[in-house]
Amino acid sequence: MTALSDTSRARRNSAHCSTCAMRHLCMPEGLCANDIAKLENIISVTRKVRRGDALFRAGDRFDSLFAVRSGSIKTVITHDGGREQVTGLLLAGDALGFEGIEEGEHTCAAIALEDSSVCVVPYSLFERMCRETDALQRRLHRMMSHAVNREANHVVRLGMLRADERVARLLLDLSSRLAKRGYASSEFTLRMTRDDMGSYLGMTLETVSRTLSRFDKAGFIETHGKFIRIRDFDALRAV
Numbered sequence: 001m002t003a004l005s006d007t008s009r010a011r012r013n014s015a016h017c018s019t020c021a022m023r024h025l026c027m028p029e030g031l032c033a034n035d036i037a038k039l040e041n042i043i044s045v046t047r048k049v050r051r052g053d054a055l056f057r058a059g060d061r062f063d064s065l066f067a068v069r070s071g072s073i074k075t076v077i078t079h080d081g082g083r084e085q086v087t088g089l090l091l092a093g094d095a096l097g098f099e100g101i102e103e104g105e106h107t108c109a110a111i112a113l114e115d116s117s118v119c120v121v122p123y124s125l126f127e128r129m130c131r132e133t134d135a136l137q138r139r140l141h142r143m144m145s146h147a148v149n150r151e152a153n154h155v156v157r158l159g160m161l162r163a164d165e166r167v168a169r170l171l172l173d174l175s176s177r178l179a180k181r182g183y184a185s186s187e188f189t190l191r192m193t194r195d196d197m198g199s200y201l202g203m204t205l206e207t208v209s210r211t212l213s214r215f216d217k218a219g220f221i222e223t224h225g226k227f228i229r230i231r232d233f234d235a236l237r238a239v
Contacts, residue, residue: 016040025093025180026067027121027143031135038133042125048117049073055096055110055118062100064120068092071116072191074200076109086200088151089113089192091177095143097123113191158202166201167211168239171221175230187229 017028017040028036046069049055055066058078068090075088075096087108090096100106101123130137157166179185192200198208215221220236222229230236 017043020069022067022069022093022181027095027136027139030139031133035133035135038129039136042129043119043121045120046117047120048115049112051112051114051116053112055112056100056106057109058106060100060106062097062104062106062123064122065095065097065126066110067095067119067121069117069119072113073110073116073118074113074192074196076111077107078109084199086192086196088154089174089200092181095147098144098147113196163201163203163207164211164214164239166203167197167208167215168220168236170197170201171228171230172233172236175233185230186233187227190226190228 017023017026017036018033020026020028023029023036028039031039047055049071055073070092072092073090073096074086075090076084077087078084088096090110096110097106099108126140130140157169161169174188174190175185178188190197194208194212195205197203198205201208203211212221212223215236216223218235220230220232220239222231
């Protein structure tokens with residue numbers, strides 16, 4: 001797993017927010033055409049991140065926000081003793097990097113789960129534009145609020161739900177998020193490994209595997225490696 005240099009696998013061309021399929025979920029959401037054009041002008045780089053590579057690591061200097069353009073990325077924190085914990089899953093249209101604003105450095109790592117691409121948003125330029133553009137400032141606040149709520153909801157899941165409930169909620173959440181992006185909601189490839197799922201859900205790999213097998217046998221889902229087909233949404237919701 002290697003970290004990207006400033007220029008490796010980066011394309012020095014403007015990102016076209018106005019034609020991006022994820023614009024209804026990403027930073028341009030709610031902006032007028034003129035403001036979208038201004039935003040495009042400050043997003044000077046789209047960066048490719050190969051599977052297993054780090055977009056950034058804990059301790060790296062914070063200077064940009066990122067928007068996932070394609071693929072998927074996990075966020076990971078490292079505890080004392082070196083134990084890693086998956087804390088988030090970002091899909092196309094999601095923004096990340098907000099945790100670095102307060103201290104000026106990133107507090108987690110962002111690792112590509114598959115070959116991905118991100119738009120790089122220089123924070124100094126973005127912040128200046130927010131001061132000049134009320135709509136973008138409101139959008140920034142909504143994105144930050146969404147990130148906080150997503151983390152809070154995840155903490156609640158870990159603290160209050162049984163193991164089978166956590167797995168069911170993860171599958172339903174992924175289904176819903178993929179549907180919003182125009183993808184099939186009932187079948188998808190789960191880019192997280194079973195080990196990643198366990199880390200994210202506060203469970204062992206074995207418990208995750210047993211739970212998925214139990215759901216499969218019950219007819220709730222169908223699994224083939226990383227491929228998941230949800231066969232009974234109501235049954236998953238009732239878990």
